[in-house]
Amino acid sequence: MALDIRTIDDSDLTAWITAMRTGFLISPTPAKDEVEVRGAGMDLARSQGAFDGGRCVGTFRSHPQWLTVPGGAQPAVNAITNVTVSPTHRRRGVLSRMMARDLAAAEERGDAAATLIAAEYPIYGRFGFGAATFCSTWEVHVARAGLDRRYAGPECGGRVDFADGATVRELGPALHERLRATRHGAVDRTERWWRFATGDLPHPTGWKEPFHVLYRSPEGRVDGLLTYGVEEQWTAKQPENKATVRDLVAVSPAAERALWHFLLSVDWLTVVDSGYRAPDDVMPLLLPDPRAARATTAQTDFLWLRPLDVPALLEARTYAAEGSLVLEVTDPDGYAAGRYLLDAGPDGGSCSSTTRDADLTLGAGALGSLYLGDESAARLVAAGLAAEERPGAAARADLLLRTARRPWCPDMF
Structure with a gap:
């Protein structure tokens, strides 16, 4: 029987969630209230299922997202999530067909790009995505860190206080918007995000109440939020407890220092x-001894980006210097394909199609990797993932595109 790939409706939700859980190796039966809770947060018009007879064997959905780019603009992008294909139906083009439908709809809406968090690295490059942000994790051994264990509050005159979930739902969104205005790579958080994070909505895969801490500046302004959970363990009456940071939002250096010092004390x-x-x-x-922070993930890809409207994307951001660059973008699916002249500067840039000779040739995925300023064009050329058509073009691209701080996306989606 041919696979039927279609937009789902309410009657498909249980089968769709079962397939998604199966694909992610979660117990297949939906948790209590999961169908209702998940369904309330899904735009069914942007949710697809692959069906073999009466069984759902593939899942895919997208939702609107606003991505902060260098300079602080927030273009609308198409965020893709919940992508699975059941192990019984691999290598049949299921993902390719669902992706094609979704990207075509995103282009028609006018989205500048598509984004996703890749569960596995090799999957999405063939669809024109490139790794645009990276992340790291550290494990800090508190006794070695060298911080004063007699800590009694921030030295700056601010204060740190515990908060309940209702307070976080009240104050957290505005704080996160302040961070997102200045941190390229960050994406918006919906009201549902905050409700899940604070236990106001039941989490489908289980949830243990964390601790929430707010930092207030000496003027009383909320400039930081820390959320962490604790795994309790004692050995021979000695504590060996581990705290895991779930969220740390800080919009000032003082807030960042205060929240880390608090947690490590x-x-x-x-x-x-x-x-x-x-x-x-x-x-x-x-830390007085930075070696106390042992990198458990030195660096790994996080947010992936797929250009759809190259002029809109390049005109949305600002650049580190004045200059121009002609990019030849190859894209088998056609969305980003073309030759573009970028006239760039610290206040922004203009981008349009051109017949001028190209300075740099690269695929859509490589452009996605360069866009937020993390990847180096010179590195891509050295790896054979881009081609320099004029000497010095890669160095010029890096001068324009790279940013002083690396982009960061704090959120899974």
């Missing part, structure tokens, strides 16, 4: 897991 904690942080996160530098 909590009694009975011997290890702190940083959670996913930017690869150039300052946390190790805040």
